[in-house]
Amino acid sequence: xxxxxxxxxPSLKRRxxxxxxxxxxxxxxxMIALGFLVLMFSAIxxxxxxxxxxxxxxxxxxxxxxxxxxxxxxxxxxxxxxxxKPVLTAALAKTFPNVTDRNGKKRLYKLxxxxxxxxMGKLVSDNPDLIGTSQTIWLSASSEVDLFMKGKIxxxxxxxLRRLSDADIAYIKTLKSGGMIKKxxxxxxxxxxxxxxxxxxxxxxxxxxxxxxxxxxxxxxxxLGIMTAVYLEExxxxxxxxxxxxxxxxxxxxxxxxVFGLLGLSIFLGVFHIPRSTPLVGGMVLALMTLPTxxxxxxxxxxxxxxxxxxxxxxxGASKTQTTFHHVVPLAMPGMxxxxxLGMAQALGETAPLLMIGMVAFIVDIxxxxxxxxxxxxVQIFLWADSxxxxxxxxxxxxxxxxxxxxxxxxxxxxxxRKKLERxx
Amino acid sequence: xxxxxxxxxxxxxxxxxxxxxxxxxxxxxxSLVAILTTIGIVASLAFEAFRxxxxxxxxxxxxxxxxSPQMAIRKDQVGSSGAFGVIPLLTGTLLISFIAMLVATPLxxxxxxxxxxxxxxxxxxxxxxxxxxxxxxxxVVYGFFAALVVAPIIRAGGSGxxxxxxxxxxxxxxxxxxxxxxxxxxxxxDDVINAVPQALRDASLGMGATPAETITxxxxxxxxxxxxxxxxxxxxxxxxxxxxxVMAAGLAAKLSLNxxxxxxxxxxxxxxxxxxxxxxxxxxxxxxFAIALFLFILTLGLNVIALKxxxxxxxxxx
Numbered sequence: 113x114x115x116x117x118x119x120x121x122p123s124l125k126r127r128x129x130x131x132x133x134x135x136x137x138x139x140x141x142x143m144i145a146l147g148f149l150v151l152m153f154s155a156i157x158x159x160x161x162x163x164x165x166x167x168x169x170x171x172x173x174x175x176x177x178x179x180x181x182x183x184x185x186x187x188x189x190x191x192x193x194x195x196x197k198p199v200l201t202a203a204l205a206k207t208f209p210n211v212t213d214r215n216g217k218k219r220l221y222k223l224x225x226x227x228x229x230x231x232m233g234k235l236v237s238d239n240p241d242l243i244g245t246s247q248t249i250w251l252s253a254s255s256e257v258d259l260f261m262k263g264k265i266x267x268x269x270x271x272x273l274r275r276l277s278d279a280d281i282a283y284i285k286t287l288k289s290g291g292m293i294k295k296x297x298x299x300x301x302x303x304x305x306x307x308x309x310x311x312x313x314x315x316x317x318x319x320x321x322x323x324x325x326x327x328x329x330x331x332x333x334x335x336l337g338i339m340t341a342v343y344l345e346e347x348x349x350x351x352x353x354x355x356x357x358x359x360x361x362x363x364x365x366x367x368x369x370x371v372f373g374l375l376g377l378s379i380f381l382g383v384f385h386i387p388r389s390t391p392l393v394g395g396m397v398l399a400l401m402t403l404p405t406x407x408x409x410x411x412x413x414x415x416x417x418x419x420x421x422x423x424x425x426x427x428x429g430a431s432k433t434q435t436t437f438h439h440v441v442p443l444a445m446p447g448m449x450x451x452x453x454l455g456m457a458q459a460l461g462e463t464a465p466l467l468m469i470g471m472v473a474f475i476v477d478i479x480x481x482x483x484x485x486x487x488x489x490x491v492q493i494f495l496w497a498d499s500x501x502x503x504x505x506x507x508x509x510x511x512x513x514x515x516x517x518x519x520x521x522x523x524x525x526x527x528x529x530r531k532k533l534e535r536x537x
Numbered sequence: 538x539x540x541x542x543x544x545x546x547x548x549x550x551x552x553x554x555x556x557x558x559x560x561x562x563x564x565x566x567x568s569l570v571a572i573l574t575t576i577g578i579v580a581s582l583a584f585e586a587f588r589x590x591x592x593x594x595x596x597x598x599x600x601x602x603x604x605s606p607q608m609a610i611r612k613d614q615v616g617s618s619g620a621f622g623v624i625p626l627l628t629g630t631l632l633i634s635f636i637a638m639l640v641a642t643p644l645x646x647x648x649x650x651x652x653x654x655x656x657x658x659x660x661x662x663x664x665x666x667x668x669x670x671x672x673x674x675x676x677v678v679y680g681f682f683a684a685l686v687v688a689p690i691i692r693a694g695g696s697g698x699x700x701x702x703x704x705x706x707x708x709x710x711x712x713x714x715x716x717x718x719x720x721x722x723x724x725x726x727d728d729v730i731n732a733v734p735q736a737l738r739d740a741s742l743g744m745g746a747t748p749a750e751t752i753t754x755x756x757x758x759x760x761x762x763x764x765x766x767x768x769x770x771x772x773x774x775x776x777x778x779x780x781x782x783v784m785a786a787g788l789a790a791k792l793s794l795n796x797x798x799x800x801x802x803x804x805x806x807x808x809x810x811x812x813x814x815x816x817x818x819x820x821x822x823x824x825x826f827a828i829a830l831f832l833f834i835l836t837l838g839l840n841v842i843a844l845k846x847x848x849x850x851x852x853x854x855x
Contacts, residue, residue: 375581
């Protein structure tokens, strides 16, 4: 008996090796793509975690009425704007009694953030009773001190090459040994608007700008998208018009987002004169951009509602509109909502069109409505990434972390809705 | 009493009819928004671009080899006419898109093949959403990563082997954009590969071909049109991508195909021309609309072709 079952020809061996190689190519491709994802996330998290802490310096401040409120009027606005610099210099002088020369005092004051006076102003105008007392309070340190405390300024470098002098570092060490300098949770990052000073800059303004834009976007895109989908799926017979609408929707889905920004610039701003830089116009542009996403998802969802539901409604004498809006649309709603949330997530991450309509300005004030000038989270990230200040690097990464958190939350919500509410027929 | 019942019934039916008609009109009106948006885009771009071409001849724009949109502030200033040739911008855009596709095509296709043909359902259920996560990350994040992490690595690598690579290079932007495009290619190609009839595979495997041979010689050729469509869609996305190139590619409009130099793209120039101080009538701002019109036509053309190919392919196996 010949044993051809057991002999394998060399060519077969080669072919099997090739098979294994091919399979590995696929695995490696996926690993590269996912490896990049991991690398990007870890690089951003690694850089950004620092920004959730801010170095604070504790000072024993004497709130002297003579300097802060000489008129004793206790007007909160006046208190917020009073001159706190002498109060702080006095407190610093108390902590560092050996530093007597002008230059040294100046350096000491520079350890504090230039926003420390505003922190003082807010504190005193909120609690006017502090005036006349002596308190130990924590004030924000400057960006350089913050970077040093986070190990991002190398003390072994030549003095001229770093942003802190040897004297500064000596001061910081003195503070450290007295437990008077500490990294604390950075609440300012979540409660402040933008600022030129990294240690004072926060994302609340940008986050609210995003929120208001999304609100407008949802208000426009959700009803329009659903009505369009209902028309195309439930009412329209196939005609030239519906073909045209469909072609338009498919093509709009692939138009570069920046083109929508130009549309907003020349029509919404140029023709309708909607105020520039506002979430109102931003939301309108984003709505046009997300409309195709919502329509496509809503149509798929309507199509999945079985015909028997419609026939049952008609059989009981319901009209077309009653059938559609009392029975079909409610059943399709979970799918529509899922699509809408995904569209909103896409809108939340969009930057380019907002640059075109002026949402890229430096705005310190926190917006209170859709007609206040604002930026959005991704635009804020772009602005900070462009900033030469070193302290902004970690803030940019931290803002990205917050943005990604929101996106993940929205996606989880979409998944949850799909799992919990969607019915299988 | 009978006639009056009939009357109220008829009355009710009429009011229902009116209501139905009103609702239907509202629905039609809202679905016209999609058409209106397209008209709005074309009209606004064409209108401003037309005004631009009144100042700068169309041929200078389409065939000009130099791009320097600096216009003088006063009329009598020396060198008051900027150069508005779109060719350097187009080459920059195409260079970056080419690099991106060089990264995205093999990664996307191989991932799609693995997911469609080899991966077990459980693995697939985990990996597919993870890959799609790449598509959900805002492009500003990619841009930040390209500028902050990838560009310095490339520069360090370049100086290691003796190349001087500028910190804003086509390479960094293209590489990162390539990764961004992977899910676009992989998920569409995955669908296309899944649509290839199982009978073709069975026949090939039955003849003794290995799975790899079946894929490369039977499945992929059968899926080629659809895959081409997905690649065209990815190219159109690469051409229109803005934030990655704004943050990582640079501003210098040089007519160069050198991937380690800083190049600029059409989208970058639109952003630079329209952010910052601007007056609405200058050739500089109008130029942005001319570029955008060009970009719109280019991406629309690619899309129409891509969708046609995919559609035709779908019908082939339905």
